[in-house]
Amino acid sequence: MVDLPLKLISMTKIDFAPGPSQLYFTVEGHMRRAFKEGFPSISHRSKKFEEAYQRATQNLRELLSIPNDFHIAFCGSASEVWERSIQSLVVENSLHLINGAFSKKFYETAIQLKKKPLKIEVSLGTGFTAVPSLEEPELIALTQNETSTGVSLPLSYISDMRAKFPNAIIIVDAVSSMPYPTFDYSKIDSVFFSVQKGFGMPAGLGVWIYNQRCIDKCKSIQAKGMSIGSYHSLLSLHEFTLKNQTPVTPNMLAIYVLGYVAQDFLNRGIAAIRKETEYKAALLYQTLDKHALIKPFVKEKEARSKTVIIADFGDNTNSIKEKLQAKGLFPGEGYGELKKTQLRFANFPAHSKEQYELLVDVLGQ
Amino acid sequence: MVDLPLKLISMTKIDFAPGPSQLYFTVEGHMRRAFKEGFPSISHRSKKFEEAYQRATQNLRELLSIPNDFHIAFCGSASEVWERSIQSLVVENSLHLINGAFSKKFYETAIQLKKKPLKIEVSLGTGFTAVPSLEEPELIALTQNETSTGVSLPLSYISDMRAKFPNAIIIVDAVSSMPYPTFDYSKIDSVFFSVQKGFGMPAGLGVWIYNQRCIDKCKSIQAKGMSIGSYHSLLSLHEFTLKNQTPVTPNMLAIYVLGYVAQDFLNRGIAAIRKETEYKAALLYQTLDKHALIKPFVKEKEARSKTVIIADFGDNTNSIKEKLQAKGLFPGEGYGELKKTQLRFANFPAHSKEQYELLVDVLGQ
Numbered sequence A, B: 001m002v003d004l005p006l007k008l009i010s011m012t013k014i015d016f017a018p019g020p021s022q023l024y025f026t027v028e029g030h031m032r033r034a035f036k037e038g039f040p041s042i043s044h045r046s047k048k049f050e051e052a053y054q055r056a057t058q059n060l061r062e063l064l065s066i067p068n069d070f071h072i073a074f075c076g077s078a079s080e081v082w083e084r085s086i087q088s089l090v091v092e093n094s095l096h097l098i099n100g101a102f103s104k105k106f107y108e109t110a111i112q113l114k115k116k117p118l119k120i121e122v123s124l125g126t127g128f129t130a131v132p133s134l135e136e137p138e139l140i141a142l143t144q145n146e147t148s149t150g151v152s153l154p155l156s157y158i159s160d161m162r163a164k165f166p167n168a169i170i171i172v173d174a175v176s177s178m179p180y181p182t183f184d185y186s187k188i189d190s191v192f193f194s195v196q197k198g199f200g201m202p203a204g205l206g207v208w209i210y211n212q213r214c215i216d217k218c219k220s221i222q223a224k225g226m227s228i229g230s231y232h233s234l235l236s237l238h239e240f241t242l243k244n245q246t247p248v249t250p251n252m253l254a255i256y257v258l259g260y261v262a263q264d265f266l267n268r269g270i271a272a273i274r275k276e277t278e279y280k281a282a283l284l285y286q287t288l289d290k291h292a293l294i295k296p297f298v299k300e301k302e303a304r305s306k307t308v309i310i311a312d313f314g315d316n317t318n319s320i321k322e323k324l325q326a327k328g329l330f331p332g333e334g335y336g337e338l339k340k341t342q343l344r345f346a347n348f349p350a351h352s353k354e355q356y357e358l359l360v361d362v363l364g365q
Helices: A004-012 A027-036 A047-063 A078-089 A101-112 A155-164 A212-223 A234-241 A252-268 A270-290 A314-326 A353-364 B004-012 B027-036 B047-063 B078-089 B101-112 B155-164 B212-223 B234-241 B252-268 B270-290 B314-326 B353-364
Strands: A070-075 A094-098 A118-121 A139-143 A169-173 A190-194 A206-211 A308-312 A342-346 B070-075 B094-098 B118-121 B139-143 B169-173 B190-194 B206-211 B308-312 B342-346
Touching: A027 A252, A027 B027, A047 A070, A047 A252, A070 A078, A070 A234, A078 A101, A078 A139, A078 A169, A078 A190, A078 A206, A078 A212, A078 A234, A094 A101, A101 A139, A101 A169, A139 A155, A155 A169, A169 A212, A206 A212, A206 A234, A212 A234, A252 A270, A270 A308, A270 A353, A314 A342, A314 A353, B027 B252, B047 B070, B047 B252, B070 B078, B070 B234, B078 B101, B078 B139, B078 B169, B078 B190, B078 B206, B078 B212, B078 B234, B094 B101, B101 B139, B101 B169, B139 B155, B155 B169, B169 B212, B206 B212, B206 B234, B212 B234, B252 B270, B270 B308, B270 B353, B314 B342, B314 B353
Parallel strands: A094 A118, A094 A139, A139 A169, A169 A190, B094 B118, B094 B139, B139 B169, B169 B190
Antiparallel strands: A070 A206, A190 A206, A308 A342, B070 B206, B190 B206, B308 B342
């Protein structure tokens, strides 16, 4: 395998956009091996595919400490999980805590599916502290890491929600934070993410983790005669995941590669990855806090995401972006209306300490 | 690029399963170039992604002679198009012509989505000749090539359906026949396929082609206050495809590779590909017809698929499969209940004339 050209490229251009982002350095090798093994041509009902499926789920289970009473299934994207979870888990009302574009889209999905969702909305860049007072909803959708604003929910807040609403299904969007958060799975019922963020992979796969309460709720909705969706309803996904299969031909290559990337993360050690994530985040926030021309967008320290770090650059956005790019450092643009005044920095396992040290050096100049 | 190992493998193992199937020989090279260009790390909202999207749709348009009043969008799979088309195009009733497992699943999707579909079912291995007499349905779902039974609908039958039911939306499942059929687009409203069959690519992308009538129907359903789905409703897909984008982060690599494979097919010439498909099909059917121990599953010559050729091997299934495998020729198993007595042979552009000549030689021995 001659992978020198890729290495040269990743030395000269480092992608800090929060997904698709910098590829994890082992990804291309895994992809090449898949081709060498003839994996893309095998049947998705074959033993060999089931092995790849099992490798992916077992390694994820170990890496993320997912308890045995939680299951893992695959969708085309995390956005698909927004839809499937509303279809499969909500009769009428879900509660959405909105603090950015993606938590808002989850809420809008529920409206499009003709449910009657509730929302609590705060201004961009701020987090949630008080647990809301309202009647217990069927499902609570929490965006643990809002990719558009860099606001993160403290895990203690999720526990507080559970204490207040013990019967609601709590589903957590951790799209741009996994594998960093150390979830207490007794406080949630479901969590999901996509592979092009923290796992440093090409886009095209969503990972949906869910427990027996979700399965039971889905069955109860089906028993009412309501539609829970079709081939990708939770029950259909669940039936097949028990066999290490998918309901229909999936993005097989992505499942194959995910199994090996999760193994690479295990070899490196999840504790080391989390510690490094915290080190890199501290480095960048410190630089931003001290900087004369730049300010972190999220003011409350507790609400600052460790994995998607956003700063206000105001009139200097373009000039600083150009300065960074000249050194091979490519930040993501601000999201939506904040495109022209903000830059976003992903802090994923694919981003090394050395790259972050270079980043803060250049920002500090 | 050192791709000798792959070539050696494809010389020693030829996959005839009808999808995932043999990779088209250029696919791995395109995939490697994508990595070399850093494509998996770019934003799906970037100019560079839009270019890849446009390359894919323009080359498909040219290759398949898709008229300007038809549009092209991407889903995660062809199964997803079953669901999205029912959600977006049917208020109450669709008509399904069932002659195998996949046409049946399309029908079942409509039931799962709480519509009231009608079906006309024939026994496995037989086709449709007479146009049914019934009230005009909203949508007619035709499986032009049934992957489970190797039965193909003659294009004239589709025209007859259009003549009889001019107001119904006609949607055609061409999952395992594209790019072979020469559709008359004035006789259909929509057609779809997946890339792991005739395009010889890794699985994980469905291609949905649809016209203005579909868009209008979807708008009318939305106007009634009914749900048309969410991020992958036809209207959402359509809004983004006009910008050469997708509603959410898609399987970007697959869209990239598809653009180049379609270009390779254009370079080879669609007429040549179709002629070669017919030559290879004739070769295999001739051998099957003459063989003492094997019989083609589909008896009516007009209903025989050119791209998925299925034969009854009875008690000899295993011994003949082993004989083929010893020569590096790997057929697909029979589908479902026919697993033990049938073998399936894909006849896609990835399968060369020489490979088919070897196949009939070994079968004839």
